[in-house]
Amino acid sequence: MKALLDTHAFLWWITDDQRLSSQVREIIADKANEILFSAASAWEIAIKTGRGRLQSPADPAIFISE
Numbered sequence: 001m002k003a004l005l006d007t008h009a010f011l012w013w014i015t016d017d018q019r020l021s022s023q024v025r026e027i028i029a030d031k032a033n034e035i036l037f038s039a040a041s042a043w044e045i046a047i048k049t050g051r052g053r054l055q056s057p058a059d060p061a062i063f064i065s066e
Contacts, residue, residue, distance in 0.1 A: 002034045003027050007041040011056075037064075
């Protein structure tokens with residue numbers, strides 16, 4: 001299965017936020033699935049972090065690429 005993560009799902013996954021449902025956690029964790037991430041989400045995170053509207057766990061350029 002291919003799954004495209006939106007910005008919130010991505011951030012909740014990497015920060016282990018409990019708002020991410022168990023069903024979505026299972027989909028992301030399943031190595032048989034192809035997890036996709038939009039460049040638009042990366043752009044959104046970078047802009048919001050730069051404007052102080054989002055606290056990121058690290059520099060977005062580092063944790064997004066990892």
